[in-house]
Each structure stands twice: as C-alpha cells, then as structure tokens.
Amino acid sequence: MSLPQIWQQPAELRQAIRRKEFRGHTAGQAPGYAQGNLAILPRAYADEFLRFCRLNPKPCPVIGMTEPGDPRVPELGADIDLRFDVPGYCVFRDGEKVGEVADLGELWQDDMVGFVLGCSLSFEAALLDALVPVRHIDDDHTVPMYNTNLPNGQAGRFGGNMVVSMRPMTPAQAIRAIQVTSRFPAVHGAPVHFGDPAAIGIADLARPDYGVPSEIREGEVPVFWACGVTPQQAIRVARPPLAFTHKPGHMLVADVRNSELAAF
Template sequence: MQPIARVVDESPADLRRAIRAGSVRGPTTGRAPGYLQGNLAILPRTHAQDFLAFCVANPKPCPLIGVSEPGDPRVPSLGADLDLRTDVGAYRVFRGGPTYERVADLAGVWRDDLVGFVIGCSFSFEESLQRARIPVRHIAAGRNVPMYVTNLETRRAGPFGGPMVVSMRAFSPADAIRAIVLSERQPLAHGAPVHIGDPAQIGIPDLANPDFGDAPVLEPGDVPVFWACGVTPQVAIREARPDLAVTHEPGHMLVTDKPAEGASIGP
C-alpha cells in the first residue's frame, strides 16, 4: 500500500486539474483542506427521480450538495471548471449488475441522459478536527479511511434501498467527544456519527477488515466512532441494477470550491 500524498496548500481547482491530467489518482483524504468533498453517483434520467427521493429520505448517508442537469457534466455551483467526467481520480461503472469496471475517466461512458448527484463526504470535516489538534489516524498513516457495510437499513425509494455504509475513525475517549461536537456542525458532511463503540452492534464482524478503504489505525484505549458514509448509494445502486450507473472509487472524491465551513450550522 502506497502512502497517500498530502499537499496542504493546494486549491480545489489545482487538485481537479491534477486529477484531470492524470498526475493525481489516489484517495483525496487530507487534500485541499477546508473545502467540501463529494461522493458521486451518476444515473440515467429514468432513475434520477427515484434516486433523488432516496437521498431526501436518507439525509445522513446522502446529504446532497449538487445535482447536474441531464446530459450536462458540469455543476457550476460547486466549481466553475468542474467536470464530472474527468475530475474524480477513479470511477466505478456498473452496467445492470453488481459487478463494475474501474475507469480513469468517463470519456467513453458519458451519455446525454445522465444526471450527476454530488453527495457530501466526511473527509470535509476532518480539517476541523486537525485544526482542533485531534489526531485523525488514517491521515497521519497515509491511508484511506476504513468503510463498512452495516445492518442499519436505509429508507427505500423505488428500486433504491439496502444497508447503510459507515466510515470509522478511532479516537481517545476525550477526543471522540470533541470530534462528535465538531462533526455535528457540518450536516452536509454527514454531521454527527450514527454509532459509537461496539462495531458488532451495527453488524460489523471484524473491524480490522473493512469492506472499502484501508485497515484502521487503532491505539490502545481508542473508541471507534462511525459516521454515515456516501458510499451507501453504491450498495443501493447494486440492488437497483440500472442499465448504467457511475460512482466514484471509494475515497477518490470530487473536490469542490465550496468551503467546508459553509456546510456548518451554529457559530
């Protein structure tokens, strides 16, 4: 496993250009700090209304931050030059089933009936944790965040449903409390966690073996804290089986020009 590179002073536009040029392909955790990152789901127009309803019914794992017009790969509210076809480091393409093809861009996939949904990401609140001097262990280790499929069911909308996916970060008990308070202020980055403590209570049999991402970094006495995750739509898409669907490779996010603090509530 190659450590994840971090460039603290890069802008979202700089990072998107680097991804578009193929010079950055890894996970975006810790990159362009202070800006909203987004999970991506792209579906045919015939499924867009049901998927929108799924997001509205499940705001914790699917907080919408942007939706494209059919056939338009741009979402101007998230970045003037942003292009859904090129600005994610790795994509997953599903074609009517649970298996997928991993591609570097959507040049050979894009259609004029596709609608893009950008969903908030917990990477966005990590910068506020670091500013508060709360260790974010997977960033310090140069790893992707661990993600797990749970036994927490989402609310179904049309063909979309299934279990919630969560991301996990481990902290000392005191830091866990502070992380909960800080994340709660950013509802568009999934807000407060959905579970704290025993992973078996939410159907996770082995914390050391995540379903997505890298193995967790745990210190003695750590408390595992679980946030709703924007990979949840990938599970829902596998169940719905549209003729074509595109998502991001977990951890390879769409980095926007919107400040993460813009997703905050309260002072």
C-alpha cells in the same frame, strides 16, 4: 516514507487529476474545501434516487446535481466536469460493479444525471484544527468503510443498508469529534455509532469492505460516521442498466468551503 503532496487549491488539484498526475485518495487534500461522493445514473432513475437521498440525509446529503447529460456542477465550481475531475470511478452495470476507470469520457451518456453528496473527508480539517487526530491521514491511506445492518429508507427501487466510515479515537477525542462534526450536517454531521462494531453488523474491523484498515490502539474506540458509499449499495438493489460512482476515498473536491456548504 515520503509525505504525499498536499494541494491547497481545489482547482489545481482537479487539473492534476485531469492530467492523470494525481490518482490517489483525497483525504487531507485542499483543507477546508468541500469534498463530494458521486452517484451518476440514467435520467429514468434520477427522481427516485433524489427521493432516496431525501429519505436518508445522513449518508446521502445532496450538495450538487447536474442537468441530464450535462457533466457540470456550477454551484460547486465553475469548471467542474464530473467526467474527468475524480481520481477514480467505479462502473456498475445492472447493479453489479464491473470495473474501475480513470475517467468517464468514453462511457458518459447524454441521459446521465450526476449527484454530488457531502463527504466526511470534508470535516477532517475541522477535526485537525480541534486537535483531534485522524489516523488514516497520519498513515496516508483511504479511510476504512464498512457495510452495516442499518437499513436505509426505501424510495422506489433504491434501498439497502447504510455504509459507514470509521476513525479510531480516545473517548475524550470522540466527544470532541461529536461536537465538531455536528456543525457540518451537509457532510454527514455527527457520528451514527461508536463502540461495539457488532451492534451495527460489522464482524471484523480489520477487514473493511472498502478502504484500508486503521489501527485501533489501546484506550481507543471506533467511531462511525454515515458514508457516501451508501449509494453503491442502493445501486446494487435498484440495478440500473448503467451507473457510475467515485472510487471509495477518491472524491470530487469542490471550490466551495465547508463553512459555505448546505445540503439541498
């Protein structure tokens, strides 16, 4: 199996996405640069959603926000355009996912407000630097993600339960991963759980709700981080007439380095 191309510079990766030359997951891309989840909502829902994020900073750390109708996020990159710079988008109508699209050029409306949320794919370069392997990067697939029974704080119409991402590790690797990721609160920080998945409402690790399952080998435990797919559950609860998110695992890659990143 040929190895995927690794783009080192975020702007070059975004240009490849705009040209429809890159449609894959972004794990391992532009190492050291911040990656972001997306939630794009009508202006009438934006204040409630921002309060929801502030009540739930682990899964929803806001690292960028647009003005209504403006797809640019200059604090994350001078040329970023949320309509075109993500490899895949999900479309929600009245809280139900109705499809996936390659860009939002024909769907964008002049009252949409975009939120960029910190993503755990950002800290994976630091894990690799600390000699902690990341299974889904090694196997070139999207990180597995699961719905849980962990309730989010309710803000107006937004609520639901947390979504988590999972990485299998030995206990020693898990301890090191906790030390490393604690330094990155703007991209979910330390894990929220490790060990028994049933304790957080996950019935079968081989059947993730999003992404692709990762093999858990002898002597390893599953380690779970809060995940920026959580807003998709909140959108299902709030039922806005139209909303967009990133396709899970297919992120916005910013020009800001992880070391420079701060949540609102």
